[in-house]
Amino acid sequence: MPTIHFLREQLDVDCPTGAILRDVALDAGVELYGLKGKLGNCGGCGQCSTCFVAVAGRDEDACLTPRTAPEQRFLKRRPVNWRLACQAVIRDSLVVVTRPQAGWPGGDQALAAAVNAMTVNAAASPQASPCQDSGSDSDDGDGGETGDGSGEA
Numbered sequence: 001m002p003t004i005h006f007l008r009e010q011l012d013v014d015c016p017t018g019a020i021l022r023d024v025a026l027d028a029g030v031e032l033y034g035l036k037g038k039l040g041n042c043g044g045c046g047q048c049s050t051c052f053v054a055v056a057g058r059d060e061d062a063c064l065t066p067r068t069a070p071e072q073r074f075l076k077r078r079p080v081n082w083r084l085a086c087q088a089v090i091r092d093s094l095v096v097v098t099r100p101q102a103g104w105p106g107g108d109q110a111l112a113a114a115v116n117a118m119t120v121n122a123a124a125s126p127q128a129s130p131c132q133d134s135g136s137d138s139d140d141g142d143g144g145e146t147g148d149g150s151g152e153a
């Protein structure tokens, strides 16, 4: 069973394979949206881009399904590890930063440390199977809504 580690919230949530990341976050009480998303989001239809997150894992390609067409459109100028939570189907354990922002000082290191911790925990537990690390070039953030102040992902 995959475990999602929400880095900002310091919360681990187990979920079934095939779950949608947005649903897992909201069911766990994780605040996924910035102000714009709170005021109005599309409800998970891939139309508003307010549910973006940064992800890291041993291998992001193995942890989540590939970017969908809405993600390709909305996130084309964003780091490759940013995803729309409503479009991302979980395949394996990963680390998630909600409301990422470009230029978060120490963000890459924090993500890498969280992935390493996840790997260590998985090694101690024969039932867990974390993804493989691909490193992180994320520009996740400090709680800002969009990473550049534009109001959109």
Ligand code: FES
Binding pocket: 041, 042, 043, 044, 045, 046, 047, 048, 049, 050, 051, 084, 085, 086, 087
């Ligand atoms: S909730 Fe609107 S794009 Fe994800």
